[in-house]
Amino acid sequence: MAGARYTPPMTVPSSASDRDLGDLFARNRAWAAAVQQRESDFFQRLAKQQNPRYFWIGCSDSRVPANEIVGLLPGEMFVHRNVANIVVHTDLNCLSVLQYAVDVLEVDHVMVVGHYGCGGVRAAWDGRPLGLIDNWLRHVQDVAATHADELRGLADTSALYDRLCELNVVEQAVHVCRTTIVQDAWRRGRDVTVHTWVYGLRDGLLRDLGFAAAAPGQVAEHYARAVARGFTPRPG
Ligand code: ZN
Numbered sequence: 001m002a003g004a005r006y007t008p009p010m011t012v013p014s015s016a017s018d019r020d021l022g023d024l025f026a027r028n029r030a031w032a033a034a035v036q037q038r039e040s041d042f043f044q045r046l047a048k049q050q051n052p053r054y055f056w057i058g059c060s061d062s063r064v065p066a067n068e069i070v071g072l073l074p075g076e077m078f079v080h081r082n083v084a085n086i087v088v089h090t091d092l093n094c095l096s097v098l099q100y101a102v103d104v105l106e107v108d109h110v111m112v113v114g115h116y117g118c119g120g121v122r123a124a125w126d127g128r129p130l131g132l133i134d135n136w137l138r139h140v141q142d143v144a145a146t147h148a149d150e151l152r153g154l155a156d157t158s159a160l161y162d163r164l165c166e167l168n169v170v171e172q173a174v175h176v177c178r179t180t181i182v183q184d185a186w187r188r189g190r191d192v193t194v195h196t197w198v199y200g201l202r203d204g205l206l207r208d209l210g211f212a213a214a215a216p217g218q219v220a221e222h223y224a225r226a227v228a229r230g231f232t233p234r235p236g
Pocket of ligand 1: 060084115117118119120121
């Protein structure tokens, strides 16, 4: 019927796991009601179009929810997440999301966001076999190999993991800059800046590693600056 508001069907839980899922639907209804109470036409407006200025490439870790960390509402940030926030030159999934973000949504900022305590980064360093994902984490091992001299100098294991999280973010940001998508956008004069952030699980705060490349000629300089910066205590 025209103009009628759609009401999701109520489900009858039949098992303990169904009841868990039923709880998620209840939470969803409460959330939607609260949002609508604050802004009555929020969903109707959002359904017509999204206009995010930011594209977040982060880790799948459940403790690093992109929108929530920066206090943004639905519609305000485009997001791609995978284990250990990796940007692989031939990953059509990540590249497609990046292309849509840059070319269609015309975001102004792309941020690669890692986090301290990343299980993917730790597993990559430890080399403990976990299955198929070992192949994916080879990309983090490539980062470790690139910075082997520095990492070998870190006696404290937790500092080593933290530093590898930082270095991984910087290397993946360079991968973003090298994609045809960002290179072409810069060639066309598009104002899009690539950033490197690290999130702290212990304090809920983001750190900016200082990489903010907005043109091909800036990448090497920003790479050197971000690698030199870092927040992990290092000898010397
Ligand atoms: Zn992670």
